[in-house]
Amino acid sequence: MPQEFDIFRNLHERLVSGGFEHGAKLRAEVLREEFDCSASTVREALFRLSTLGLVDFQEQKGFRVPNRSPAKLIELTHMRILLESEGAVMSIRNGGIRWEAKMTAAHHQLSHIEKRISGADNRTEYIELWSDAEREFHQTLISACGSETLKEMHARIYAMFRQQLMVSDRRFGFISENIEHHAQILKAAISGSEQMTRQKIHDHLARHLTGMTLDA
Amino acid sequence: MPQEFDIFRNLHERLVSGGFEHGAKLRAEVLREEFDCSASTVREALFRLSTLGLVDFQEQKGFRVPNRSPAKLIELTHMRILLESEGAVMSIRNGGIRWEAKMTAAHHQLSHIEKRISGADNRTEYIELWSDAEREFHQTLISACGSETLKEMHARIYAMFRQQLMVSDRRFGFISENIEHHAQILKAAISGSEQMTRQKIHDHLARHLTGMTLDA
DNA sequence: TTATACTAAAATCTCGAAACTATTCGAAAT
DNA sequence: ATTTCGAATAGTTTCGAGATTTTAGTATAA
Structure with a gap:
């Protein structure tokens, strides 16, 4: 059962419904534990979310919840x-x-x-x-x-x-x-x-x- | 020097300017060689492009150039x-x-x-x-x-x-x-x-x- | 005090192999 | 001849470790 999509969906829902603080850092290594998978898998999901505009991504700086403006x-x-x-x-x-x-x-x-x-x-x-x-x-x-x-x-x-x-x-x-x-x-x-x-x-x-x- | 972004840009340009056949399969293992990097890195780039609508992605079936319609x-x-x-x-x-x-x-x-x-x-x-x-x-x-x-x-x-x-x-x-x-x-x-x-x-x-x- | 340089720690990125899934192809049965 | 099954192959996904880069902290000099 492929789980990347589940992670994607889960994070998507949480990002949209306010499950994370605005501006919060999203560390793959941390989320990894919650989903019981590897950091790479979380990373893939975060990448996709970043392209959707729900996550900010900066090279070598990682992922963040966008700030409110x-x-x-x-x-x-x-x-x-x-x-x-x-x-x-x-x-x-x-x-x-x-x-x-x-x-x-x-x-x-x-x-x-x-x-x-x-x-x-x-x-x-x-x-x-x-x-x-x-x-x-x-x-x-x-x-x-x-x-x-x-x-x-x-x-x-x-x-x-x-x-x-x-x-x-x-x-x-x-x-x-x-x-x-x-x-x-x-x-x-x-x-x-x-x-x-x-x-x-x-x-x-x-x-x-x-x-x-x-x-x- | 982070190269994922280069791969992303390169593929983006090619996809938009007709560098691939419509409907062509995009195998990470194949593209890997051209960019001289690992398949995972190509995969990340393809994921991002898929969220932009420039690449079709299907679970367990991989990536494709969208067909023309x-x-x-x-x-x-x-x-x-x-x-x-x-x-x-x-x-x-x-x-x-x-x-x-x-x-x-x-x-x-x-x-x-x-x-x-x-x-x-x-x-x-x-x-x-x-x-x-x-x-x-x-x-x-x-x-x-x-x-x-x-x-x-x-x-x-x-x-x-x-x-x-x-x-x-x-x-x-x-x-x-x-x-x-x-x-x-x-x-x-x-x-x-x-x-x-x-x-x-x-x-x-x-x-x-x-x-x-x-x-x- | 402020600025700079260095070092240690933490985080990110890349890799290649292992685990898993789909597809193909040929043999056996209908 | 066609269908079904299963093994072999090809392709996809996940993993965890190692390489690279950023960040934080400390010491030194202006």
Whole structure:
């Protein structure tokens, strides 16, 4: 059973969901022990992650978790707006009824979790659930765009975006404002209005464009 | 002297400029000899290239040069249009006189080579020269956009795009039509017209959208 | 005190062989 | 003639040790 891919996936998930400190050093020799494999195998995984932008690599200096920077988050937000708007518009044109059905399903799922969270005592346990549903919603939005390249590119940007989020934004991203946003994006997409869809996607993400969000 | 990066660069260049057959197998053991290093080192470089989309990787099956597909070229063309248009417009807004100067310089250089080629007996020797100048022109176009992420993303798409080109398009991409296109893109960019710039970039790349180009 | 040079320790990078997996090819059975 | 099986070959992945480079610490000189 080849394990390099498992390591890759594991590290990917942790990097995106905040499992490492920003700027932390990633030593192959250390991670080696956790995965019970050789350092070379970890190194390969880290190399791949570095090409995805989730890990910084410097020759002879090793691997690091990228530092957080407001400027980077703004750039990634712009890219998300660009790619999601384009993907959503293309989905509207190509998707048909099947895509609309998938959209309503994805939103229903997300919406359900968001309602649960609103009244919950311990929100922490819902974070992963919500996180997955949110990703699913945004992925579905562009899923019928007809371009694997665009979807792949978006997935990478989305991962880097999430990695750049502060702890507070990762944990309380499901604020009531967002709940309304998702509903409006769905409505615009189903109605087939390209202009409106672009607008709602922009509105949804615009909060990350100021660079003024606070960390926990 | 760390050599992994050299191997990476060398393979990258060859993959993009058609140094390998489409679909060819890339065996670490074979390439090892050429670079006079171990297979593991080649493997690392190939892994990185696979994450960039320039090499296909399958577990337990090794590495391959991606096959050419008209659909893929069309997708990449759409991405180029999207990214270059956005980047150019942002450059128009942020670039100022310095960017305009760089643009005219890049175009002058490209234009000079294109004129040389038109009257040359043996065009082959100019290909690399032209190729570099063309890349430089398109890179300069988006260079003042203010987003490293966008530039990086564009560089990746551009590389994959070039890799997907047929031999004929790589060798005779400097057709007279293109010479005119580049001039018009420059003119639109310098004039500051965002709409016109978007249009000219689209026109320039549109020929790849039909999927009907022939191979040599 | 600040700067420089040297040394020891720690980390990274490369290697070649061993372990593992896929493919090929030919023999036996249908 | 075709299929199935298994051995032999070819190819891929993992490993841990050794070579190289960076980093940290200490001593010496300005």
